[in-house]
Amino acid sequence: MPAAGHPDGGGSGSGWGxxxxxxxxxxxxxxAHLLPPCLDAVAKQVTGFGFQTWVVDNASSDHSRAMLAERYPWVRVIESSRNLGFAGGNNLALRxxxxxxxxxxxxxxxxxxxWLANLLxxxxxxxxxKxxxxxxxxxxxxxxxxxxLETPTFSPGPHDSRSLGARISSVTVNGRDxxxxxxxxKLTFGAEGPPTAPFFWTRGNGEMLVPxxxxxxxxxxxTWAAEAAKTVMLSWDGHSGPADGGPGWAAADGGAARFAALPVxxxxPNAVSVTIDDTAPRVDVINNVGGIVLRDGYGADRGYQEVDTGQFSNPEEVFTACGNGMAMRAELGHDLGWFDDDFFLYYEDTDLSWRIRSRGYSIRYVPGAVLRHVHSASSVEWSPxxxxHTDRNRLLMLTKDATLPLAAAAVARYPLTTASIAIRTLxxxxRARSRPAVRPTLLRxxxxxxxxRLFPSMVGRRREIGRTASERRRALQDWLVSR
Structure with missing residues (x-):
């Protein structure tokens, strides 16, 4: 077993002791299906120092624990009797x-x-x-x-101001969904429909990134549909040689782009198929290069879904760190109490970053510490x-960390928006003489x-943050950015 992952220390170029x-x-x-690639990569870390690896098992019902015992005896497993979420699960070890x-x-x-050497x-x-x-x-x-993608648009009605293109219900690559x-x-308005059969309405033009x-x-x-028959233009980069995809194909004259005119x-719904040759370039896409908080209090991944062309190749200070792949001074973490257990999942890293900054410390992004991430493998994005957790924890974070005007505005706006959604749904x-879709309102x-329920606790934690802070909340909010 490589020394890099040994729980007693070890590390490439360092001794066991x-x-x-x-x-x-x-x-x-x-x-259990995700851990082997992750831990195998951890075992291959090249460092000049020792490190140890702990896995917190959040009451898994699969064979995770047995697999860890059999294949990764150098990993310390910390077992939880219940699912504590990302925040509580990490805290179980971090403390x-x-x-x-x-x-x-x-x-x-x-x-x-x-990754680890560059991160530290x-x-x-x-x-x-600092x-x-x-x-x-x-x-x-x-x-x-x-x-x-580019296609003509239409307006669905007086209560929906969007300009819609095509409704996509299926995408396959070599037959795989x-x-x-x-x-x-950069193309659609987000997932719609039931979780078992989602669909996406496109805008009139935009970009889609297909794995x-x-x-x-x-x-x-x-597989797509629309309000009427129309043509969708699909284009990509590649050589300008002869097209071989059948009717409706054309190659860009003298250029690098290729495109297909496809029918809706x-x-x-109707199905179409396009053959794209191997000259079309594959690209890496950014998930996170540090985080930002918008002026209305929403957190966001910096660089999210941008094609990686080297635009984030320089180290720089950022407002927040990503909970996936961040390193922190343990002494500071113990002093801050690590993550807020009540957050369970999402915004816990943004809240912790805000508190790190309140103590006068900075957070740095380093481009050489690279992770490849299976997005939303454990929780489906836009699921209930x-x-x-994103809606609630954003409000909890602002209640703890933001200035009073920003926190109060965000908290007051949420029930007003909920009432507006409920009225519109009814x-x-x-008008449609159908049962209204009340689940979004009930969730809100x-x-x-x-x-x-958590508000009194958050107010107490806000006071504690203010008591120990060396940076004023208003000064920290200078980092917030406009949409």
């Missing part, structure tokens, strides 16, 4: 850490061999004594084909679980109830 410098903490819940640094890693992330390096560089945390570059695990893995941020094999010809299949036959149901009411 050396006291480890860092502890890698990985939270796992039913991730036991005695190394200089604590490093967080998702079970669905695969680090490059020099800034602490020993000039100004490192660093509270370091965050690296997280890119999506697969590589992607960059496709541009990839609908949930496509990155739609594809590393090489070879790709057969792309699409009307309101009933996702929406509940009106739409009345659940958010409000949970927030109110």
């Amino acid at each position: 050396e006291r480890p410098l860092a502890t890698i903490v990985i939270v796992n819940w039913n991730g 036991q850490v005695s190394t200089t640094y604590a490093v967080l890693l998702n079970n669905d992330a695969i680090p490059e061999p020099d 390096a800034p602490f020993d560089q000039p100004g490192g004594d 660093l509270g945390a370091v965050t690296g570059k997280v890119v999506f695990l697969p590589r992607f084909l960059r496709l541009r 990839v609908l949930r893995d496509v990155l739609w941020e 594809v094999p590393e090489s070879g010809t790709v057969t792309l299949g699409l 036959t009307g309101t009933e 679980l996702f929406v509940f 009106r739409q149901g009345w 009411l659940k958010v409000i109830a949970s927030y109110l």
Whole structure:
């Protein structure tokens, strides 16, 4: 077994007896299929120091624990009798850490061999004594084909101001369903419909990023519909040689782009297929290069769904660190109490980063610490679980960390928006003579109830943050950015 992952320290280029410098903490819940690539990559880390690896098992019902015992005896497993979420699961280990640094890693992330060494390096560089945390570059695990779509739009009605193009209900690559893995941020309005059969309305033009094999010809299949028959133009980069995809194909005259004119036959879904040759470039896509908070209080991943062209190749200070792949001074973490257990999932890293900064420490992004990440492998984006925790925890975070005007505005706006959504839903149901879709409203009411239950605790923690802070809240909000 490589020394790099040994729980007694070890590390490439260091002896077994050396006291480890860092502890890698990985939270796992039913991730037996995710852990081997992650831990195999951890074992291959090339460092000049020792480190140890701990896995917190959040009451998994799969064979995670047995697999860890059999295949990874060098990993310390910390067992929880119940699912404590990302925040509580990490805290179960972090509160036991005695190394200089604590490093967080998702079970669905695969680090490059020099990830850990590059992640910890800034602490020993000039100004490192003022660093509270370091965050690296997280890119999506697969590589992607960059496709541009353009089609005529229509307005669905007086109560929906969107300009809609085509409604996509299926995407396949070489016959394999990839609908949930496509990155739609620059093309669609987000997932709609039931979780078992989602669909996506496109805008009139935009970009979609489709995960594809590393090489070879790709057969792309699409199933879509629209308000009427129309043509969709699909284009991509590549050579300008002869097209071979059948009727409706054309090659860009003298240029690098290739495109296909594809039919949408009307309101009933129809399937089309496009063959894209292996000259179309594969690209890496950014998941996170540090975090930002918008002026209205929403957190966001910096660089999210941008094609990686080297635009984030320089180290720089950022407002927040990503919970997947961040390193932190353990002494500071113990002093701050690590994550807020009540957050369970989402915004816990943004809240912790805000508190790190309140103590006068900075957070640095380093591009050389690279992780490849399976996005939303443990929780489905825009699922009720996702929406509940992101909505509630944003309000909890602002109540704790933001200035009073920002926190009060965000908290007051949420029930008003909930009431507006409920009224609009009832009106739409009345006009359509159908049962209104009340689940989104009920979910928001659940958010409000949970927030109110936790409000007294958050006020107490706000006072504690203010009492120990060396940076004023208003000064920290200078980091917030406009949409």
